[in-house]
Amino acid sequence: MLDAMSQESRFERTLSFLMRSFETVLIELGEADVAALLPWRSLWGGPGATEPDWPAEPSQRLLQACSIAFQFLNQAEENAVAQRRRRAEAQGMLAADAGSWDQHFARLAEAGRSPAEIARALGRLSVEPVLTAHPTEAKRQTVLEHHRALYRIIVELENDMWTEAERGAFEAGARACIEKLWRTGEIFIEKPTVADERRNILHYLTEVFPDTLPWIDNRLRAAWRRAGFEPALIGDALPRLSFGDWVGGDRDGHPFVDVATTRETLTVFRARALELQRRGLVEMAGALSLSGRLQPTPARLADWLAARVAALGEAGAAALRRNPVEPWRQAVNLMIAALPPAEGPPPPGAYRRAAELGADLALLRASLLDVGARRLAEQVLDPAARRVQVFGFHLAALDIRQNSAFHDRALGQMLAAVGEPDGHDYPGWSPARRHAVMARELGTPRPCVTPGRPIGEEADRTVGVLRVFAEHIRDRGTDGLGALIVSMTRTAEDLFAVFLLAREAGLLGYDDSAEGAGAPWCPLPVVPLLETIEDLENGTAILDRFLDEPIVRRSLRLQAVAAGHEEPVQQVMIGYSDSGKDGGFLASIWTLYRAQSAMAELGRRKGVRIRFFHGRGGTIGRGAGPTHRFLRALPPGTVRGGLRTTEQGETISQKFANRVTAAHQLELLLAGVLGATLEERKDPERLVRAMDGLAAAGRRAYEGLVQAEGFLAFFDRATPIDAIEQNRIGSRPSRRSGKRSLGDLRAIPWVFAWNQSRFGLPGWFGLGTAFADLQAREPEIFAALVRAKTEAHRWPPLHYLVSNAATAWAGASPEIMARYAALVEDEAIRARFLGVVLEEHARTGAMLAALYGGPVAETRPAIQQMIDRRNQALTPLHGRQIDLLRRWRGLRDGGRTGEAEALLPEILLSVNAVASGLGSTG
Structure with a gap:
């Protein structure tokens, strides 16, 4: 029976179907030589099939075939996991499914939480995934669409209801999808525009998430019933799910996001949201065909119809005339007529x-309940109301992010324009002088400069985009507008600057209450982004000064009133990518942990709830990891029912490509936030102190590597960073200002380059030295950490850190590292840095074995199996990429630019193929 299949056999069946279909398509298209070299033939090629040997110089077509095959492998694994979860649900075993509603309800009940407590917490949850377009999605939008269509066919073929002919039609459709993939170019010929990236985000916001929403709510209610809780307790108290967006608003180092881009993004999102709501209302109107002759029209509905018709005039009268004896349908027609224009x-x-x-x-x-139509209210109206609650007239809230240094230049231009002595030198002023000028300026409502008068490039761009937000608020309120985020926040003055810039744009409001006396306030959150280790360590002091400022306290109070919050909420964004690049994996994770604890405690003292916005990337070196483990490992008391988190690049397509996977991922996020809110945990003090020491030791080891003389020369040659910077997979440049320095390089290409060359260094380096040092100095504390890693005494922060490092370490390959390092011409530099990395890799493996009670490959067999499976095809790919890099660099360095440029597409194709095999880029 199909349902009795193990996850592994289901995986093999799906992979066999896809690879045999691929083989058929290739042969039919005259590519039999490529078909003969397809990977994993021992899994799908039939009895006695063996892995093919690649030629010394594999063709571009073979590289493309390998990239496609890796996607099939990913889809087969994804389908196997999804079908396993379905079987577990059917068999009542989801309480054992990590991160599920069932598991969290069981844990909370076991901990003594009552169903009423859990229901109250559910109704207060507020979770917001924020979609970004960082350049980590290596596949073109067209290619993604073909893969989505293919996955839908895979899911359909899981159903036993189809006849042989119907299954044949699906299989033919799959081969058509595969042919499209083969005939479509894998690499970006030109860099995608912001509009291209926005189009990709819109797919999820309009096609995936709205269809997924009922599944999410149904899974929650079903798990509630399975837990034995009273259904009436949950009522309408569903978690608040919303979405955020950075595409069209994130301008940190992004020259192509200007005022027009932001205005256009708001308009496009609004138009698509209104289209979504209109479509839902039209569908609902068709379903609510209740006759006024068969049930009396409730008075409340009759009164509402009359009032709405009067408000809409002729448009209302026309809507009423369409269904004269169907008052509920008339009501929906009037709602459709009342939808506003997009512009x-x-x-x-x-x-x-x-x-x-x-x-x-x-x-x-309520009027449906008046006539006893509860079923129609729940099945027809509630999904439409939920869609309105989640997507509104805006789809997603657009954040604006800008760098503090950019704001400094903008303020300098403004101050110079009004004659402030040495105003242009504002970036070099002391914090005290900056604050004095801001306090003086914010004490008056008049702007520094006459509106419309040019000031300077940075000032005009900053004030211009804030003016777009001010216009939006005037016409539509704050719906659709997110936070004003200051990246690289170093001082409280970096945040105060936003209030002054907002005043110039007319974005500030003025408190007209008796206690306010016309004082200014900002209707949108002003949010620090703490990215480096130093800034995270200083975060509490920065926040302390910020929250003491009158305009900040006033803004938080009035924002809370407008949002219906019980207490003021200050959002704080914390960056995983740059902190990891800055101080290494271990120091980053633990500094983030400590910073969250300290800032949350500060908020409690000041009567402000701190809502953390987690800027996680798509790889372990940039903060990624299993969602349920990540949420369980957060410091106690730091979630409190609310959380934002970024979803970046290829993680969006991996997590949300289809309804089944999207529903599961959003369940993990929502259920995990509930668990982190209600589950009580006290961190053992001596383990916390031990982690302080481990983080410091890990940072020393990491800095000893990356700050050593000659390291950049090693990095530039031992990784394909120069090719990655030529890749056209994102609209944003790889470097903030174009300088050839480690500090200027963004974290994404940094991690991308190390992953491609199989060092994986940002995800594990330093852990071995740190734990070995602790074992030698304090063996008892080390033994306590080993115990805290075991199932019986598991401490979530340690488990999350070690399991992530183990995954990254296992994916690194000393053999392949050495082959890439051979590209470093300077023998002394090559030997020195490769030796350090290999020694640390061996040391880390030994420490992980001590923590796990055995070698990683044996204690984590499922992870190792996935890695080994990919390595079968990745190893020859790496060899080809190394040969191409050697030739390309030789041509480029020898001045043969034309020949080097001609070779670049094949190199980029190899980058895509390796990224597909690894399942990630940066």
Whole structure:
């Protein structure tokens, strides 16, 4: 029976189907030589099949075939996991499924939490994934669409209901998808534009997440019932899920995101959101065909119909005439007529904000209950109301992010324009002088400069985009607008600067209450982004000064009133990528942990809830890791029902490519936040102190490597960083200002380059030295950490850190590292740095074995199996990439630019193929 299949056999069946289909397509297209070299033939090629030997110089077509095959491998694994979860649910075994609602409900009940407590916490949850377009998605949008279509066919073929002919049609469709993939170029010929990236984000916001939303809610309610909790307790108290977006708003080092881009993004998102809501209302109107002759029209509905028709005028009268004896359908017709335009102010009678439509839907629901139509209310109206709650008239909240140094230059230009002595030198002023000028300026409502007058490039761009937000608020309120994020926040003055810039744009409001006396406030969150180790360590002091400022306290109070929060909320973004690049994996994880604990405690003392925004990347070196483990490992008391987190690059397509996977990933996020909010944990003090020492030792080891003389020369040659910087996979440049320095290089290409050459260094380096040092100095503490890693005494922060490092370490390959290091011409530099890395890799392996109670390959066999499977095809790919890099660099360094440029597409194809095999880029 199909349901009795093990996960591994299901994986093999799916992979066999895909690879045999691929082989068929290739042969039919005259590519039999490529078909004969497809990988994993021992799994799908039939009895006695062996792995083929690659030629010395594999063709571009073979590289492309390998890249596609890796995607098939990923899809087969994804489908096997999804089907396993379905079987577990059918068999009532989801309580054992890591991170599921069932598991969290069971844990909370066991810990003594009552169903009523859990229900109250559920209703207060607020979770917001924020989609970004960092250049880590190596596949073109067209290629992604073909893969999505193929995966839908894979899922359909899991159903036993199809006849032989129907299955044949699906299989033919799969071969058509595969042919499209083969005939479509794998690499970006030109860099994608912001509009291209926005189009990709819109796919998820309009096609995936709206269809997934009912699944998420149904899975929650089903798990609630399975836990034995009273269904009435949960009622309408569903977690608040919303989405954020950086595409079109993130301008940190991004020259192509200008004022027009941001305005266009807001308009496009609004138009698509209104289209989504209109489509849902039209569908609902068709379903609510209740006749007024068969059940009386409730008075509340009759009154509402009359009032809405009067407000809409002729448009309302026309909507009413369409269904004269069907009052509920008439009501929905009026709601459709009241939807506002995507551009310009709403006309009389139209909705201004989505909450107004939500309120009308609530009244319509009550009127259905008045006539006993509860089933229709739950099955027809509730999904539409939920869609309005989640997506509104905006789809996702657009953040603006800008670098503090850019703001400094903007303020310098403004101050110089009004005659401030040495205003242009503002970036070099002392914090005290900066603050004095800001306090003086914010004490008056008048702007520094006459609106419309040019000031300077940075000032005009910054004030211009904030003015777009001010116009939006005037016409539509704050819906659709996110946070004003200051990257590389170093001091509180970096944050105060935003208030002054917002005043110039007309973005500030003025408190008209008796206690406010017209004092200024900002209707949008001003958010520090703490990215480096030093900034994270200083974060509490920065936040302390910031929260003491009157304009900040006033803004938080009025923002809380507008949002209906019980207490002021200050958002703080913490960066995993740059802190890892800055101080290494171990120091980054633990400094983030300590910083969150300290800032959350500061917030409690000041009566402000700190809502953390986790800027996690897609790889372990940039903060990635299993969602459920990540959330369990957060410091106690730092979640409190609310969390934002970035979803970047290829992780978006990996997590949300289809409804089944998307529902599971969002369940992990929502259930994990519930668990982190209600589960009580006290960190053992001596383990915390031990982690302090480990982080410091890990940082010393990491800095000893990356700050050593000659290291950049090693990095530039032992990794394909120069080829990656030529890759056209994102609209943002790889370097912040174009300097050839480690500090200027973004974390994404940094991690991308190390992963391609199989060093994986940002995900594990320093851990071995740190633990070996602890074992030698304090063996008892080391033994306590070993115990804290075991199942019986598992301490979530340690488990998350070690398991992530173990995965990254296992994916690194000393043999392949050495082959890439051979590209370093300077023998002394090559030997020195390769020796350090290999020694640390061996040392880390020994420490991980001590922590796990055996070699990583034996104690984590499932992970090792996935790595070994990929290595079968990756090893020859790496060899080809190394040969291409050697030739390309020789041509380029020898001045033969044309020949080097001609070779570049094949190198980029090898980069894509390796990224597909690893399942990640940067």
